[in-house]
Amino acid sequence: MSGSVLEIKNLHVSIEDKEILKGVNLTIKGGEFHAIMGPNGTGKSTLASAIMGHPKYEVTEGSITLDGEDVLEMEVDERARAGLFLAMQYPSEISGVTTSDFLRSAINARREEGDEVSLMKFIKQLDKDLDLLEIDQNMATRYLNEGFSGGEKKRNEILQLLQINPAIAILDEIDSGLDIDALKIVSKGINKMRGENFGCLMITHYQRLLNYITPDFVHVMMQGRVVKSGGPELAKRLEADGYEWIKEELGITDETVEQNA
Amino acid sequence: MAKKMPEMEEYKYGFHDKDVSVFRTERGLTRKVVEEISKMKEEPQWMLDYRLKALEHFYERPMPQWGGDLTELDFDEIVYYVKPSEKQGRTWDEVPAEIKETFDKLGIPEAEQKYLAGVSAQYESEVVYHSLKEDLQELGIVFKDTDTALKENEELFKEYFGKVIPYSDNKFSALNSAVWSGGSFIYVPKGVQTSTPLQAYFRINSENMGQFERTLIIVDEGASVHYVEGCTAPVFTTNSLHSAVVEIIVKKDAYCRYTTIQNWANNVYNLVTKRAVCDANATMEWIDGNIGSKLTMKYPAILLKGEGARGNTLSIAIAGKGQLQHAGAKMHHLAPNTSSTIVSKSISKQGGKVSYLGLVHFGRKADGARANIECDTLIMDNESFSDTIPYNEILNDNISLEHEAKVSKVSEEQLFYLMSRGLTEEEATEMIVMGFIEPFTKELPMEYAVEMNRLIKFEMEGSIG
Secondary structure, three states, X not given: OOOOEEEEEEEEEEEOOEEEEEEEEEEEEOOOEEEEXXXXXXXXXXXXXXXXXXXXXXXXXXXXXXXXXXHHHOOHHHHHHHOEEEEOOOOOOOOOOEHHHHHHHHHHOOOOOOOOOOHXXXXXXXXXXXXXXXXXXXXXXXXXXXXXXXXXXXXHHHHHHHHHOOOEEEEEOOOOOOOHHHHHHHHHHHHHOOOOOOXXXXXXXXXXXXXXXXXXXXXXXXXXXXXXXXXXXXXHHHHHHOOHHHHHHHOOOOOOOOOOO | OOOOOXXXXXXXXXXXXXXXXXXXXXXXXXXXXXXXHHHXXXXXHHHHHHHHHHHHHHHHOOOOOOOOOOOOOOHHHOEXXXXXXXOOEOOHHHOOXXXXXXXXXXXXXXXXXXXXXXXXXXXXXXXXXXXXXXXXXXXXXXXXXXXXXXXXXXXXXXXXXXXXXXXXXXXXXXXXXXXOOOOEEEEEOOOOEOOOOEEEXXXXXXXXXXXXXXXXXXXXXXXXXXXXXXXXXXXXXXXEEEOOEEEEEEOOOOEEEEEEEEOOOOOEEEEEEEEEEEOOXXXXXXXEEEOOOOEEEEOOEEEEOOOOXXXXXXXXXXXXXXXXXXXXXXXXXXXOOOEEEEEEEEEEOOOOEEEEEEEEEEOOOOOOEEEEEEEEEEEOOOOOEEEEEEEEEEOOXXXXXXXEEEEEEOOHHHHHHHHOOOOXXXXXXXXXXXXXXXXXXXXOOHHHHHHHHHHHHHHHOOOOO
16 A cells, blocks of 8 residues: 555635735655745745644635545544644643543544554553653653653654654654754654655754755745745755745745735 | 534433432421421430521521522522431342432442442431441441431530531521531541541432531541542422531541532532631641532631641532532631642633632731642633632731632644544543543542543533534
């Protein structure tokens, strides 16, 4: 069985009547790692939230499909169960709910009633993933994200990625606020997912993350659109020369979505 | 977000069974009714005198004008005493079949077999079943219904009855003192510690019935006890009244925990006076869950009378449509180095209202005393209300007092986060609510925690807007 296909066509998204995405086209297939780069305020995180169905973002035009199914018709939880996953930039804190209880609920949400994951099997896999991500065992019994450091929250997002094992994951600035050691560990977790049944879209400001997770495709976003795509060499060029040359090439003065092209 | 709205289930304990009572007083509260109750119970003269004095005080005392609206509570419409059967059972077989069936439905005998040290079951005004495990009897623990204790342990009874909460304390303590019936009496001798809880279960079955149980717990020096009570009532079109008085004496170095899961139908007025007195180094804990009722007014109090005494109150209140949970806590620091914590968690939904009313008092002798108050409210929708009214009285400079109040809503971000992991909106909301009350449920004995979670889930169904 080969992987899923997430297809985004001419996607326009508004927040409070202000248009942020102005026609994004992107296709992510199982086995592929994509990176979306771009300066602040160009619509990268909006794309991530819109794919997952955040209620604040309104899709005004275009389509998103997963293996041909209309994602825009699905509720957030249905998108998740269909195979999408979003590692969030700012994950919420849920007081009173332990990380392990939450993980088990998330896993069981994908299984039929009566076919819940057995406790032993769950714990075994959890221990393995905690070890891989070098997370202290006690995180499993701490309340979800409550009092977690920035780095712990990011690792926890990747822990969830490993546990849930989605078809397509979007990682929204998973590298922000991580020191180099933490970045290596998080990257190790993400690389573990590689395989033909897993597609990934990484959103990042920095080339740094891509030193550890080599993307197959690199896209640059400006003014709410993908303005340039290429291979890993594009990321290297951005690292060396910044974004100015792209702006010059395309005649863009203000790359943010504030600017109407 | 989610389109489907689950059906609101009915209150599970709302059934009522056939009236099998062998005696009931006429409606309304007269001197004759009080005399009749006392006579039925063959009480000593001093108790009748006490009841009649309390009745006079009840008549004189005006209705409280604060808290909830009591104007619909008609004292003339209530039946103050209903005797459900001729005698009390020691085994379930001795309990009248109809009543046994009720408690079977409520799962009481099953619970006893599994994890309780002693059980008392009160139906209407009288305790119909009572048992205490033999090994606990041998340790000298007394666990009886309050009427039997008056007969069999009169001296001990007289020494403590009405001492923590005099009839003149408030209008409803006067009412209870005049017409009290049933309740639990517990005495734990010096140094005796029990680990399994003692439980009482209170059930109202009749319409317009008033249940006035009276509970008295004495924990002697160095002893410890955990008492748990649960309450339910059928749903009727007219209102019922539950007005209990609970007095607790915790002596030097002793420990008492009193856990209540009150799940009255939402036409019950629940007006309860609960107070404990702690001697030196004693600890009292109220674990108080208020789910049902039309109006609850309840402020469990602890008098920290001896040096180093500790008091904890941990409560949750959930108010839905047409309900007011006016609940809180009182802590009186009357001795040096006493400490207390109050954690109040409340949830309002579908137009319900929760109010926290609390008092923390530091007397002149309360050197080095510490108090910590935390009030958290979760409001489920835009029609529901919450308020927090904390009073502090401080007569000593050398104390510390912390107060934290937090009001939150189930946030869009939290829901999005949980749903993005595959949980439905309902499951996500439930998870947030369960997490909110987790500090409470984790204090309950396991079986109660399971039941509590079930109740909350049940309460939360249909509350997603």
